[in-house]
Amino acid sequence: MPLDNTESQTRKFKVIGTRPIRPDGIDKVTGRARFGADAVAPGMLIGRVLRSPHAHARIKSIDYSKAMKLAGVKAVVTKDDFPDKTDGDAALYDVLYNVMAREKALYEGHAVAAVAATSAAIAKQALKLIKVDYEVLPHVTDVDEAMKPNAPVLHSKIFTDGVEPKPKKASNVVRRYEFGHGDVDAGFKRADIVIERHFRTEATHQGYIEPHACLANVGPDGQGELWVCTQGHFMVRDTCARLLGMDITKLRVTASEIGGGFGGKTTVFIEPVALALSRKANRPVKVVMSREEVFKATGPTSSSSIDVKIGCTKDGRIVAGDATLRYQGGAFPGSPVEFGAMTAFAQYDLENVRAVGYDVVANRPKQAAYRAPGAPMANFAVESVIEEMAHKVGMEPIDFRIKNAAREGTHSSYGPVYGPIGLLATLQKAREHPHFRAPLGKNQGRGMACGFWFNFGGQSCVTLNVGVDGTVGLVTGSPDIGGSRASMCLMAAEELGIPYDKVRSVVADTGSLGYNDVTDGSRTTFATGMACILAARDAIKKLCARAAQIWGIPEDAVVWENGHARPAGANAGNFEPMSLKEIAAQAPSTGGPIAGHHEYSADGAGVSFATHICDSEVDPETGFTKILRYTVLQDAGKAIHPSYVEGQFQGGAVQGIGWALNEEYIYGKDGRLQNAGFLDYRIPVCSDLPMIDTVILEIPNPGHPYGVRGVGETSIVPPLAAVANSVSAAVGVRMTETPISPPKLLKALESLGGMKKAAE
Amino acid sequence: MRYERPNTLQAASQLLAKEKGSAYVLAGGTDLLVRLRTGFVEPDLIVDIKRVAVTRTIAKGATGWKIGAAVTGAELGENAALKKAWPGVVEAANLIGSKQVQGRCTMTGNLCNASPAADSVPALVAAGAKAVIVGPKGRRTIPVEQVPVGPGKTSLKKGEIIESLLLPARPARSGDAYLRFIPRTEMDIAVVGVGVSLTLDAKGVVKDARVALGAVAPTVLLVPEAAKAIIGTKLDARAMDALAAACSAACKPIDDKRGTKDYRIKVAGVLAKRAARIALDRAKGSK
């Protein structure tokens, strides 16, 4: 890759690191920005989905003849409209099955049919006229229960992978993973102190404020359009086309503005349904989920059950770490337990480490990615034990962590050897931070935790068009979920040497640009950003060529500096430097339009680490926990737009705080979700929180010309443990289950009181 | 579904009485619209009473306060005199939902929604509030605790509408308070709620008290044993413990998604003490 990897260390930036207003800002503060549900089309129908009321049921028959007779109903679809075209691709078949139930409904909320009608009211009425004959089956929603030999089995085709010998009996355990190195048993023999604990985390939802929405318009010739809020419209296009047997390029998908995703909009739910309805009715069909549908039928994250055992010597050196993680990922394979096992010990420099993960299915909605998928649960377990161990050794938790922290050259717990990383820098900065020494009052405590996330590169494709007036149109295919347009413009402006406000970026539809991976894995600023830089460099080459042509000198005798082409040296000739604007103005007569382009699959993503400090106060009579102060210190590699980097730190931390304290999927004995709304699924509100302080560290990623690492996900990894550790410091009970809800905490406090009394 | 907006309560009452299908009164709508939207109710008729002048006014008379059925939480909070007389009631009403919900929600709606966890109801019951009901057979006035009879059910008969709520005039040396427990700081339904209203004699001894609990039984509970525990005391530690014990003993809660039985029983006592402390301070500060 033509990158000068040391450049990020020495380069003086002009616009990178400034905080300009985002290009799409005005639209978003005036209500003009068009999100998923904001589109209309002539002759549009409204689509609604009928969902299973049962957690597990065989679908014996579906009769929709009465619904079709209702005036205004134009189409009904069931599994029969989704024949299996997945050609042996098991993961795609699972998507198909999740989109529309086939022989069985596997969770409450599983789609079983859908209608398109001339109004929402008629569509709603039509759903009531569809008769589904169910044979209700025993269900299981708990991960440990689902692993038991006598548990109801969801799929007859799952025989646990990764164990020897391979079982002959179907079960809910999809696969066993193992990561690590060294000899864990030998390590524990050397340990002076061993702590072993069991942890559980309940499932949480990404909780984006915008429900899934799309508007499909397909003709009988198989050509179509889809407007959709998604993190990846190219993924939506390819998946939908494959599921419905359409030609990929005949389906043009446009990404609307997206009202949050956090990983939850990286797959399809209603999109193939809307397309199938539209194709059948031969009219545009809009489908918008209700909030209840979002909770019941999209992809929350896994619940988990985790055992962690860590051993260390008297002087505070960890000699062995061992973890067993069990994640249920809903009704289909693919829980993020693999990432959980990989990340569990990633922040430590360990000689002997092992993490075993079990991917488990249960009668819950198919999980989807949620910000650093799989890592927060594993981190909660490990960082809780680390904190407890530090106390037992008699060290300050921060010193214990510094002593054992992963650093450059560490053989990571999941395999690779780390290059330059920022964990120690975040810890040292944490120790210097005023928060770290601030006084605490009664029933108040301070906890901390360190977290890790890989970050990701992937496919990006960018075109950069130079206008004759010297402005630049930047065309990317990565949905802008949190201000990335601004970062893209900053990077292009930096390369070209022109002001930020001369660059305008658009997120192009799938017909206008090559494939771009989903906006996930904290990849966009890194990978699409680097594509912007490389597209700008491509444009610069062409701009220099035009200048050479105008001057009548060889192309390689022209260099680009400060937004101008100028002769490379005295020998090249004596010409006044030409600005981008001047060259662009002559483009029509020097060979036509000037554009740069870059397409690639980026590697070299830089891992990122964070240290979080949390102060909380617990009301010992009610178990209420108030977060008093919270500080995030994270390595960004390079902060392109620091405000949006801080925003990622703060947003992730608060999602983690919600996960730690109050958010959870609550199931009844009937396997039905009891809190499918924002009233009882309690995401943090404004008055629950203090300001979230941030410290951005910049340890450059050698894989990016400016040193960018991803920043979006690491911030949700440490909060569960940081909060739990602070609660433990406040009132002396170690909470091993999330959410640390008031009833659970009060119960723990009472049993602690009982123990104290017994000891007296 | 029909929507009607009569100008008098008599007309509203007639519309409700005549309707053969299901009919609902609409004031603030913050509960009704949610039920409508989620398909929980499918009314044939909605009668909007907000254009009836009497439902929109707060009036102070010699015997006390009269609060119209459609007076919003925000309007209650802006009425300084009412807030001074019955701070616990106003605070409780102001705890319902967000600022947005406060712009619409009403205490009468909170009462008629008949949720055991309604925030304003324990405060109203503790305050000894009464409901003025208008119906086909004329007017009647009943204590507010007689309105809800079970979750989602009221004692109102077909065609009956609550016109207003009456709060007694405040005796000297009186104070009231309402506290609830929620896991967040806002936007939640009470896991436990406690309303306390008390009056002191000249020596600072509690001579009269009413204590009511929310979210610990199918309806809001008036707990005479809790009042008995503090009447005749200066709310010393022993009286406080007795109050807490009486409140906990009166609870008949369930385990649900919002809290456990044990938790509710325990926290009812904790909040009763805290609410009593606030009510006491207010009584001492009032003239």
Next chain:
Amino acid sequence: MSAVTVNAKINGDPVEFVCEPDETLLDVLRNRLGMTGAKEGCSTGDCGACSVTIDGRLTCSCLVLGAEVEGLNIGTIEGMANGEKLHPLQKKFLEHAALQCGVCTPGFLVAAKSLLDHNPKPTETEVRFALAGNLCRCTGYDKIVRAVMDAAAEMRRA
């Protein structure tokens, strides 16, 4: 259903619309009047994304029937800027990067304006409680609170 004809004002402009009696004001704004600035995040009054004012009083438009607003004045996000001049809150939200995805932003702005109309000098705690009915899942609220306090300060100076 018997449709209802309603005359009201939206951002000062007279409007006449016909709606079904069970349609919410949010439905009317979005589907009948093409004003999609108010968003539907929950339809139960729990997220605040559909915030509007009615006769100056903040409310969730998902909790109001369209039929109810006869003769009333509705204020929406579309009426917040004065021509090309942004309201100080809109400006400060941009300067502070107080939005990431932006879907909650119209609701926050309407609610924040309502707060500042009633309380020009709110404390941080007052801002936080006044905005507790607006959910934001991206920002952790930090930059939103800062933007509101900064806008309030600027409006006091003006």
